[in-house]
Amino acid sequence: MDSSKIEPKTLRGFHDRLPPETLKKEFLIDQLKAVFKLFGFLPIETPHLEYLETLKGEEGEISKQIFHFKDQGDRDVGLRFDLTVPLARFIAQYKNEVGLPFKRYAIGNVFRGERPQAGRYREFTQCDFDIVGTRSVLADAEILLVVVKSLDIISVKDFVVKINHRCLMNAVAFHLGLPEATPLLRAIDKLDKIGEDGVLKELLETTSLSEDSIRWTFELFKKRGLQLITHLEETLNNDLPLVRENLTRGSSETREIISLLGNDERFELDLTVARGLGYYTGMVFETVLKDRAELGSISSGGRYDDLVETFSSDSIPGVGGSIGLDRLLVYLESREAGSQVKVFIPLEDDGKKHNLFMIADKLRDAHIPCEVYPEAHKMKKQFDYATRWGHSHIIFLNGDNSLRLRDSKTRVDTTCPDIEAVLRHLSPKL
């Protein structure tokens, strides 16, 4: 390679999308937007770049992964790492303009300087939907319904939305005599990695819990569904006010949410849904594909008590979810309808270009996608191009100005006296 030339490559952890994948992604996004709109969610857009202090407001693991720098005006700025922090800033800034409750969706790219792994990139696309400014369980149920409707519309099958409630976990922690639920949430996070024996050892070392208590908790983590709530109500020590309060809220809200969802069996109560340590304060959920559990959660979220605390002394609650588009792209086959009409017009000789250009224009006026090959290359090269990108028909211009319409699949030719006859053939409804 010429040493004066720059090697064309993307940054580590970043990637390009070629047309087939980009078409698939655009199709997915269109479908998701249609679902969001069906529920009355409205789109907002915020910049990719924010003040660093806006992004760092909520300190945590992620804030170490922020791409940040000083801009030309010596400001500390950073690329957004999620769409929730920008939502918080947005609500603090515009709550009077948009009013509350406010239902927004946002689809955009976020950036995290984490170690790249298979299927995980440093720039990826998030699809978020949130209902801000209400504590109603209707909103919790609606967010969960958006998840299943979204997966339905893009034909994802065999998924389960695992639901938990932060208060149920708190009740268990207080029942065990722990001052907070954090050790249990940490334990859940580590069960997959170090197993029950490893977690048992750690909890014995770091907490006051007895081995019996820990083993009892492990059994609890294996239970599923509404009987889990009944079990907790029968087992936990209701004489302790903190247990009682948390159990009452956790169980009544969870029951109501599941009832609003029509006891759909695609939702499953599961105490091991942790969704990180802080932030969430009520219902939490994640969604896994039964046959592709290794992809992790394809949609997750939950209820938070105070979205805007970084920016304002107002307390604004909300509930939201996020769909992991990049993971779904890995999972889904192309959904572009292969049966769509798309016409290819080869340029047999340069003298025909004016006529072919006009023919193409008439097809497009009838909303039929088509293209004229730009040069009078050998036919094989022209057909290779057409085949690469897909086409349903080919049009040849005959010497007598009649047209030959070829169905690319059946290879049957139809001679049409003029372009109007072609249009009638391609769009029988005209």
Added chain:
Amino acid sequence: MDSSKIEPKTLRGFHDRLPPETLKKEFLIDQLKAVFKLFGFLPIETPHLEYLETLKGEEGEISKQIFHFKDQGDRDVGLRFDLTVPLARFIAQYKNEVGLPFKRYAIGNVFRGERPQAGRYREFTQCDFDIVGTRSVLADAEILLVVVKSLDIISVKDFVVKINHRCLMNAVAFHLGLPEATPLLRAIDKLDKIGEDGVLKELLETTSLSEDSIRWTFELFKKRGLQLITHLEETLNNDLPLVRENLTRGSSETREIISLLGNDERFELDLTVARGLGYYTGMVFETVLKDRAELGSISSGGRYDDLVETFSSDSIPGVGGSIGLDRLLVYLESREAGSQVKVFIPLEDDGKKHNLFMIADKLRDAHIPCEVYPEAHKMKKQFDYATRWGHSHIIFLNGDNSLRLRDSKTRVDTTCPDIEAVLRHLSPKL
């Protein structure tokens, strides 16, 4: 304001979009994509972040405006400032995968640290379409046709696409005895700002041109349309090989392009279309709104001889255009169809929430957008919410479980025995 709180604000030169503007933008993008696809263009996606040397490959004014920094791996990286440099890298990297010719569109945000002005932001959205790998005038004409079809579909009226050809300008420069066209391109750029007298003074000082030559050029700049080419052919000194070569290519290509476009009067030949100093090598164009010339060009582009020279010793020509979405957003009124069905369901009392939730679900199954207000607030507050975001109908649940469907515009109520009757009313085709 509480001093421990962070002020919620965007960076200078950056901005948020609230729902009405975002809906309008999404609508515009959908329409533009439909046009691009009608012509067989395919989407690609590249990262927002690139190696700085990739972006700086082509040194110029813009490279000073790049947002750049060292990332966690001590790499020099930058935010893309246009979609053309990433296209060049993409073509150099994937030309074998995609093959040539290749027609791509890309819609995405770009970043420039320039002084913010009214309607100009440091982050803005570009819509680019290019045909790479062919010198055919069919491709030039197709790009221009995409421009007018795009503006047609979004109902922009009264625009003119001003076309020029770099070779025509070269021919004029060589005719005047200049070694290159740069002084003339600079003069065009300054005519608006300092007027003929200012440019005259400058050209007298910096070039060998006589006052007569300069005044002759100014007259040339006022001519429009194909008679301009005839005039050049009659006036320029064809004995000079450089004049002859440039005039021959410039006039024949321009004539052919305009003929392919069917002599549409929305295209106008205009020597003052400069489009910057370097880069373009053939046809160039810009598009202005007759009644909003102050917005500047809403779509521009042209032909370039060598897209990938930074990355490869291959020589790959192309032609492309870009539509300035942000400028169009300023110009266009909202295009969201106001007559669309959108149902609002107030929550009169909390006990009705299960029934209302089910009603909403059935409406959505029939693809009717609807939402249940999440809390049993006062009716006025609920209706304020509905009015703010627009709705066409309201559904009330009567005590006997029949439904009252109100047309929000006419305020006429219709009592429906069940949800099926509501659906028949809202979607007569069902």
